[in-house]
Amino acid sequence: MGEAGKGDLRLVALTKSFETFTAVHPLDLTIPQGSFFALLGPSGCGKTTTLRMIAGLEEPTGGRILIGDSDITATKAYQRNVNTVFQSYALFPHMTVFENVAFGLRRRGDKDFRAKSHEALELVQLGQVSSKKPTQLSGGMQQRVALARALVNRPDVLLLDEPLGALDLKLRRQMQIELKRIQQEVGLTFIHVTHDQEEAMTMADSIAVMNAGAIEQLGDPATLYEQPRSTFVANFLGQSNLLKATVNLGGTDGVVTVRSHDADLEVSRSHLPDGASEVWLGVRPEKLRLGESGGPNHLRGVVRDVSFTGVATQYIVEMPWGQELTVVQQNDGSARAGLAENVTVSWAAEHGFALDASQAADAGAELVEHG
Amino acid sequence: MAWIRRHLVAFAAFAVLIYMLVPNVIVAAFSFNNPRGKYNYVFNEFSTEAWTSPCGAQGICESLGLSLRIGVTASLVATVLGTMIAFALGRYRFRGRSATNLLIFMPMATPEVVMGSSLLTLFLMLGVPSGTGAILIAHIMFCVSFVVVAVKARVATLDPRLEEAAADLGANPFQTFLRVTLPLAAPGIAAGALLAFSLSFDDYIITNFNASPSSITFPMYVWGASARGVPVQVYAIGTVMFLVALVVVIIGQVLSSRRNRQVA
Numbered sequence: 336m337g338e339a340g341k342g343d344l345r346l347v348a349l350t351k352s353f354e355t356f357t358a359v360h361p362l363d364l365t366i367p368q369g370s371f372f373a374l375l376g377p378s379g380c381g382k383t384t385t386l387r388m389i390a391g392l393e394e395p396t397g398g399r400i401l402i403g404d405s406d407i408t409a410t411k412a413y414q415r416n417v418n419t420v421f422q423s424y425a426l427f428p429h430m431t432v433f434e435n436v437a438f439g440l441r442r443r444g445d446k447d448f449r450a451k452s453h454e455a456l457e458l459v460q461l462g463q464v465s466s467k468k469p470t471q472l473s474g475g476m477q478q479r480v481a482l483a484r485a486l487v488n489r490p491d492v493l494l495l496d497e498p499l500g501a502l503d504l505k506l507r508r509q510m511q512i513e514l515k516r517i518q519q520e521v522g523l524t525f526i527h528v529t530h531d532q533e534e535a536m537t538m539a540d541s542i543a544v545m546n547a548g549a550i551e552q553l554g555d556p557a558t559l560y561e562q563p564r565s566t567f568v569a570n571f572l573g574q575s576n577l578l579k580a581t582v583n584l585g586g587t588d589g590v591v592t593v594r595s596h597d598a599d600l601e602v603s604r605s606h607l608p609d610g611a612s613e614v615w616l617g618v619r620p621e622k623l624r625l626g627e628s629g630g631p632n633h634l635r636g637v638v639r640d641v642s643f644t645g646v647a648t649q650y651i652v653e654m655p656w657g658q659e660l661t662v663v664q665q666n667d668g669s670a671r672a673g674l675a676e677n678v679t680v681s682w683a684a685e686h687g688f689a690l691d692a693s694q695a696a697d698a699g700a701e702l703v704e705h706g
Numbered sequence: 707m708a709w710i711r712r713h714l715v716a717f718a719a720f721a722v723l724i725y726m727l728v729p730n731v732i733v734a735a736f737s738f739n740n741p742r743g744k745y746n747y748v749f750n751e752f753s754t755e756a757w758t759s760p761c762g763a764q765g766i767c768e769s770l771g772l773s774l775r776i777g778v779t780a781s782l783v784a785t786v787l788g789t790m791i792a793f794a795l796g797r798y799r800f801r802g803r804s805a806t807n808l809l810i811f812m813p814m815a816t817p818e819v820v821m822g823s824s825l826l827t828l829f830l831m832l833g834v835p836s837g838t839g840a841i842l843i844a845h846i847m848f849c850v851s852f853v854v855v856a857v858k859a860r861v862a863t864l865d866p867r868l869e870e871a872a873a874d875l876g877a878n879p880f881q882t883f884l885r886v887t888l889p890l891a892a893p894g895i896a897a898g899a900l901l902a903f904s905l906s907f908d909d910y911i912i913t914n915f916n917a918s919p920s921s922i923t924f925p926m927y928v929w930g931a932s933a934r935g936v937p938v939q940v941y942a943i944g945t946v947m948f949l950v951a952l953v954v955v956i957i958g959q960v961l962s963s964r965r966n967r968q969v970a
Contacts, residue, residue: 392870412873413882425871429889438885439875488875 342368350397376545418485567699630683737941744935763937769927780845781902788853796861822915853898860894
């Protein structure tokens with residue numbers, strides 16, 4: 336226990352079961368103080384329940400919650416130094432923006448609530464609307480009020496429950512950058528619950544991908560994306576091409592060859608699960624190249640669809656066995672292909688990842704929500 | 707012709723308005739009458755006597771005072787009880803909830819004559835003396851129903867997440883209720899209280915069943931007086947009551963329109 340940082344949040348076998356199902360299976364998680372942490376998963380995966388248990392709004396049926404060395408499991412929401420930015424903002428409609436922000440400080444009898452509240456409103460750039468009612472503000476502004484109201488209390492942990500869900504795309508992008516900036520400025524621990532993989536990857540230092548009440552994989556965004564350990568993670572975080580393959584014996588130190596549809600393909604040994612013989616070989620669409628410049632792995636197919644998206648072009652290439660691979664190629668002047676053209680698709684050994692073939696190839700894919 | 711057709715709705719509205727307001731205007735006008743004989747049905751000559759000595763008729767101000775006292779007490783007690791019941795019904799799931807919901811509506815659905823007479827029977831059986839006390843118990847009972855209905859409608863629109871947010875920000879349950887729940891439910895509670903007061907103040911039938919000679923409320927006084935000639939003061943007091951109600955309604959309208967303008 337001694338090695339835990341002073342303000343780290345630790346969940347120890349935290350569980351929530353209802354009469355008929357278990358929303359959160361025993362969950363162990365340490366979130367370092369000052370980090371921006373994301374709980375990512377489809378709706379109903381238990382991420383919001385986990386968040387509400389940390390906030391004290393939901394009572395766990397087992398396990399413990401600790402901040403540093405103090406056990407807060409048995410304390411009530413109002414006794415915890417944890418604040419939440421609610422999905423619907425939950426601003427008090429009968430109070431002004433200033434009164435909303437000052438609410439927490441006043442409950443605590445902070446004499447300096449006026450200065451601190453104004454400072455928090457400045458931080459979210461809302462100093463000029465402090466005497467308005469929340470309903471007079473736009474969605475984006477309400478979101479920032481909700482953030483200021485939570486931030487101003489300098490909580491040990493700040494929880495964000497899908498805070499950008501109600502905003503339109505442009506505003507959401509803007510707020511993502513803003514949130515990240517504010518988090519770095521104030522240095523508080525942020526725990527961000529979202530179903531939007533892009534949002535999680537943009538903002539978080541580390542992400543826990545949740546599925547069916549358990550953590551599927553935990554890591555920094557790049558690792559999760561480049562080396563997913565399950566088809567669920569591979570599909571939930573972006574697109575993947577998954578090829579059924581058998582691991583060949585031998586290979587060199589760094590590289591293993593796998594056989595897939597009569598082709599020998601290389602994959603980094605470190606990207607292969609231990610002892611696996613049947614695998615899904617995965618490659619992200621942007622790692623594939625048209626032509627042979629991508630690396631030693633070659634597959635031939637026919638272009639079935641070309642869609643130009645500006646910065647890139649997306650190709651659908653049909654393999655001889657019927658599977659369609661998605662290739663995303665940057666519009667950087669490299670060779671283009673036309674419809675019905677025969678092409679070679681290539682990629683490097685280190686760009687592939689292998690997953691145990693016992694899982695469904697499309698796990699999680701249908702759960703990705705594009706919002 | 708076309709002009710009339712275009713403004714038909716306006717005419718209809720105007721006609722309805724007149725229909726509703728004429729009685730009040732007549733009452734106001736006749737409060738300035740100096741009636742010949744005991745009946746105040748024919749305008750005789752202008753007089754301000756009713757307004758300068760409103761207590762001029764014997765017993766009128768005693769009955770008015772009693773009605774006000776009963777109205778205030780009954781509506782206060784009914785508002786407190788009704789608000790608590792409304793929160794219980796609106797917020798919690800408990801055994802007997804739907805039965806309570808049904809029973810709360812009973813006093814509103816029961817004919818007043820039935821309720822008045824059955825209450826009298828009950829009070830006689832239990833040895834509760836007729837009079838102010840019995841009237842109060844009866845008024846509180848039927849007022850509670852109306853308060854519950856008014857407050858419950860408001861509670862249903864309250865977002866429980868606001869209370870979670872308050873708890874999250876460090877407000878204990880009492881502070882949460884005082885600073886968040888109560889202010890948000892206030893319009894419903896105020897509406898319930900006003901409704902309760904006007905029902906209690908106005909009630910004749912149930913009151914009459916349970917009254918004693920020493921507890922003559924204003925409606926009973928007016929009814930009693932009508933047999934032998936209503937004093938002009940009744941017209942003046944009636945006019946004042948109408949004006950007070952009008953002011954309350956106008957204040958309510960102004961407040962809610964201001965709130966709406968903020969929302970827009």
